Amino acid sequence: MTVEIRVSRSPGERRVALLRDGVLAGYRVERPARPDGVGDTLRGRVVSRLPALAGGFVALPGGESGFLPESECEGRRLPPEGTILTLRVTRAAQSGKGLRISARVKQRPSGPLALLERGPDQALRWAAAHPAAPLVVDDPAELARLRAALGPRATGGAAFDDALESEADSLALPETPLPGGGRLIISPLPALTAVDVDSGGADPREANRQALPELTRQIVLRDLAGPILLDLAGLSLKARGALEPAIRSALVGDGLVQALGFGPLGLFEMKRARIHPPLHEVLADRPLARGLALLRLAAREAAAAPHRVLALSAPAPVLDAIRALPGALEEFAARAGRPLVLRDASLEEVSDA
Structure with a gap:
């Protein structure tokens, strides 16, 4: 399998695409002036302990705060209020929830609240995950930055052709077409994301099977997270249950998703870890x-x-x-x-x- 990373920089924005055998497999929109913070190393101060939530809140530089679970502390115990800690951001602020942080990092000398080290951006994260993948970068300053970190793997060129531009634009839309005339309708809500399979008049069983690979792909491309409910097209509860192995199989490639199974309403339930803000929030x-x-x-x-x-x-x-x-x-x-x-x-x- 051939993996390639495309980086397109324009004023105020960076778009990064991951291609596998020429097919878009990952996409991220970043605003360099407002990074989401994931991977940042910070110095913060414990300001409140909340035993009912098994964690507490920590004051961070810039007036921000983050939630520190006890499970992310040394000895699984939250230090006393006022303690200065070195911390790493593990989840960006999203869906009305603030930063999630961890104290499971090497502790540095105490001092004022500060950003100690910025975490890697998406191009660097994907470059680390795919060490043989070349990067095509369309901006000289961005190319110089990535070459300093990655060497000759990063080369200049047209990062997004018309087809990739069109597909990237389509990820902002609530619908995506399926082979055979059907479509996926994706409806993000504050508490969950609903995904509906519309058969478009085709045989529901076949439309649902065709939808599953694209469902997983769209979840990853849009960075959907939290509870996700899938409503299959036009099948009885019993017939839907027969598709559960196929659904679980389709989701295996996404290491962030947990398949939970069908609920009493006939909706397939899954939960995907929140790390970066989903595309619709960006x-x-x-x-x-x-x-x-x-x-x-x-x-x-x-x-x-x-x-x-x-x-x-x-x-x-x-x-x-x-x-x-x-x-x-x-x-x-x-x-x-x-x-x-x-x-x-x-x-x-x-x-x-």
Whole structure:
């Protein structure tokens, strides 16, 4: 099997894709100015012990806090309040839950609350997991950073072709097509994610079997986590039960998922470990997601026409989100050799009227 890592950097954003034999098998959107923190090493202070939760809360640098389970402490006992600890972030803040941290790291000398070491980004994590995989990187600064860490494995080139761009865009949509005309409908909710198999008029048994490989793939690509409920297409409870071995087999390749089986409502229940924020949460800030997509297009136009002065016209919330993301506009100016003019589309409409 051939594994390849593609890294596409645009102002304010990094997109990383993992391909196996040319098929998209992993995808992550990162905002370098706002990393999710997983893998970071921090110095924090125990501020409260909560025996009922078998853990406690720890004050972290930047005014953040994290939950430290007793199971992640030396001797499985939470130290007294006020104790300074060296900690590692094991789960990003997501789904309304804060950072999860561990004290099972080498303790460093006591001191003020601080970020001691930043954890690896997704390109470095996948590079470590696949030491023979080459990396294709489309940005000179990003290429220099990865080459410093990985050597000649990282090479410059077009990271995302049109097909990969299209598939990456489709992951923001709630539906994904299946062979034979069916579809998966993916509905993330605060407490769980519901996945519905729509047969599209095909034989339900065949549609469900076709859905299973794509179900696992979409769960991984979208980084869905927490409780996940699968509603198969048009089968009796007894017939659904007959598909349980096939469902469990399809999920085996995902080491983060735990298959629980069918519940009384005929829904197959599974639970996937929460580590990084799911894709729908990363994209939940619609003005920012839209603004970064427009910056990506503007950067391409600037590269194609290096002497043109470019202006970005967008609604005020989109422009405000771009301005609020540290370094995004500065990164555009550094790449393009000139700043990007921002124009409030609503004011332009008033002027035209």
